[in-house]
Amino acid sequence: MVTVNLTDTTYEQDFNNLPLFGITGSLLPTGWAFLETGTAANTTYSINNGSFATGNTYLYGEANSGERALGGLRSTTLVPTFGASFTNTTDSTITGLDISYVGELWRLGAPDREDRLEFQYSLDASSLATGSWLNFDELDFVTPNTTGTPGARDGNAPENRTNISAVIPDLAIDPGETFWIRWTDFAVPGANDGLAVDDFSLTPLFTVPLVSDIQITEFMYQGDSGEFVEFTNVGTAPVDMTGWSFSNRTRLPGEFSLDDFGIVQPGESVILTTANEADFRTAWGLDVSFKVIGNLDVQNLLRRNDEINLYDADGNLSDRLTYGDQDFPGTIRTQNVSGWTTLDNLDATEINDGWLLSSINDPQNSREAGGSIGSPGVFNSGLPGVLLLETGASTNLEEGGATDTYTIALRSQPSADVVITINPDGQTTTNVTTLIFTPDNWNVAQTVIVTAIDDDVFEGDHTGSITHTVTSEDDLYDGISVRSVTANITDNDSPPPLVNDLPATMYVNSRGLVVGPAYQAGELYAGELFSNSDGTDNPDDVIAGTDGDDNIWGGIEGNDTIDAGEGNNTIGFGNGNSWVLAGDGDDFVYAVGEGGGDNIIDLGAGTNIFWAAGGNNTITARGRNTIGIGTGNDTVTTRNGNDFVYSVNGGGGTNVLSLGNGFNEVWVEGGDYTITTGRRDDIIGLGTGTDIVDAGDGDNIIYMVNPDLPAGNKIIRTGAGDDYIATGSGDDLLDGGTGSNILQGGAGSDTFVIRDGAYNYILDFELGVDQIQLVDLEFEQLSFVQGQGDTELDAFIAVDDVILVQVANLEASQLGTSVNFV
Secondary structure (H helix, E strand, O other), rough: OOOOOOOOEEEEEEOOOOOOOEEEEEOOOEEEEEEEEEEOOOOEEEEEEOOOOOEEEEEEEOOOOOOOOEEEOOOOOOOEEEEEEEEEEEEEEEEEEEEEEEEEEOOOOOOOOEEEEEEEEEEOOOOOOOOOOOEEEHHHHEOOOOOOEEEEEEOOOHHHEEEEEEEOOOEEEEEEEEEEEEEEEEOOOOOOOEEEEEEEEEEEOOOOOOOEEEEEEEOOOOOOOEEEEEEEEEOOOEEEOOOOEEOOOOOOOOOOOOOOEEEEOOOEEEEEEEOOHHHHHHOEEEEEEEEEEOOOOOOOOOOOOOOEEEOOOOOOOOEEEOOOOOOOOOOOOOOOOOOEEOOHHHOEEEEEEEOOOOOOOOOOOOEEEEEEEEEOOOOOOOOEEEEEEEEOOEEEHHHHHOOOOEEEEOOOOOOOOEEEEEEEEEOEEOOOOOOEEEEOHHHHHHHHEEOOOOOOOOOOOOOEEEEEEEOOOOOOOOOOOOOOEEEEOOOOOOOOOOEEEEOOOOOOOOOOOOOOOOOOOOOOOOOOOEEOOOOOOOOOOEEOOOOOOOOOEOOOOOOOOEOOOOOOOEEEOOOOOEEEEEEOOOEEEEOOOOOOOOOEEEEEOOOEEEEEOOOOOEOOOOEEEEEEEOOOOEEEEEEOOOOOOEEEEEEEEEEEEOOOOOOOOOOOOOEEEEOOOOOOOOEEOOOOOOOOEEOOOOEEEEEEOOOOOOOOOOEOOOOOOOOEEEOOOOOOOEEEOEEEEEEEEEOOOOEEEEEEOOOOEOOOOOOOOOOOEEEOOHHHHHHEEEHHHHHHOOEEEOOEEEEEEEEEEEEEHHHHHHHHHH
């Protein structure tokens, strides 16, 4: 199928060059087609003025008139479809179609109802009958005039015509791809109208690319020092030409790579040549640093009549110059003399009279090289602008180390002084703050030295920005834009230590300086890490101490995470949820204010002191510890040191104390406690709560801190040691284990546990209230005797003549009934 070759101009079709006479035909303009389906379908259309009522494809028009319109009339036996195919022959992707046409009514089938031609398009069809089709209702043609008697109409009369136009958006039709459009006659009740299309136009739309900053600025197709093409960055920002390519044989990217140009700075020109790179630089007096891609491995880089195509890394056309004095009469012939043009003519893709031959001392400062004249490597745009070149194409710094430079010059001579103010951010400094260019020194580059600020703060490798502002009495330069410099900075500071897998916000760096939100941040460490984060924001502190003696204060608010390191440390944490690792020195850890939050505290080894009036604290320790806990729910776990645990502000909460094998002392008031101790001798003072104590095998003393106050129920168990246990007014269980124990239950209904092998002295057994619990003994094994001499007031219980229990101030006969035992 022959299609319409679509260029970047508007395609138009009025169907007027079709047959004027005859009854039928099949000839249509190039790319157009019709399709008939149904039992009456054939491969011809009818030439008619609307007088025919039969279903068919029609070429409508008045008799003997060259004006024609393509359309159809649908019936029960024939359905007409007509349309066209188009191929994108441009180098760009079509992103939209701007379509317009005139819809014409040539026959009214029935009055007072609307018929229509439905518009559709397809991106994958190969004919009118294949592919997937999309409706686009904005281009439908609806009968414009439904009044009157059915029959022929003059489709050229204004009342029978409708101008229709719309844009089909969001397309992606690549070069070489084909698409189709078509109209189908909608089925309406009764006889259909004869509807047609005339004066059709289609304009392809393209995404408007940004004007490329890399332009073809000079070329010579034949010369004693080699053929060449000059490309120049006429923009204000560097362009990386990696992936770019040149082509003069085809209009396709990738023919010859331009990767070696790398990053091209604003105002910088680069050369592609058939000559040897070094020879080209020597011939034209170019510095060894000037970028040249030479020894082009094609015979005759350029010809007398040729085309230069420049493609970017994505394969998009960046610039094109089609030239030749034979193809474009009156234009230049660049044999031994290069051609150049001004900045405002660079967008032209075909050579014109704006392209000039070089001459000695022209505006491009052209010069002679081996009999040829040109200015490769120099393009003077003549427009005001600021040329900024970074050394090595980028600015790279090290904190406390390497500096870098960039240069600034003007692109054209100003009429007055131009002052450029340099504005580094907080990451960099420069050796100068202003540069002044006069009408005399405007083209003399001035150097700016950039230094990274050595800030003693770990930021990792980061960047700094330097902006520029321009002021001048020359209106062309006043306020002109200058690109910023982004400095790549290598940090010389060590990363912050991790505290509980979090990077520290406050710590001492490798140079002994305090880093982070501290009162003394930025100063040499003096043994203190005091957060100043309290106030309106109260951020969370992550503090890493040293291995010396640290005084750490995380503030009142916020969730603090603190690793104090080794040494003898003083650590204050706030009302948030805190995590504290005190290290193995002798530490004092305290809650600031009343304390609060859910806290995890590791006191480490050493002789440690902990104090918190509130909060829920989970405390672990390995040394000798003095631990004061307050009104929250606390858990204390120690190892083998001698520990003293006491309540602060009367205590409270539900608490668990797991004390190790040292000589431990507990003194608590309010709150409920579950207490376990190790194998040594412990002293445990209990308060008013409900407590459970397992004191282990030492000789333990367990007593009431305030025996006169009401107290909760206690369960007291000890091991093999000789224990003293005294409880209060609650209903208590006293189990002295297997040692020789003194038990005093106080008020309340108490239970005293006895077992074979132990000796228990019960000081206050109350008949009818207290009971004795037998462990591994039966009541029938017991014998009851009254004491004699100094113990005559006491009752004794024996098994096999071995005394197990002495009960003070009680008759054996009263004790020896089963009601007193469980």
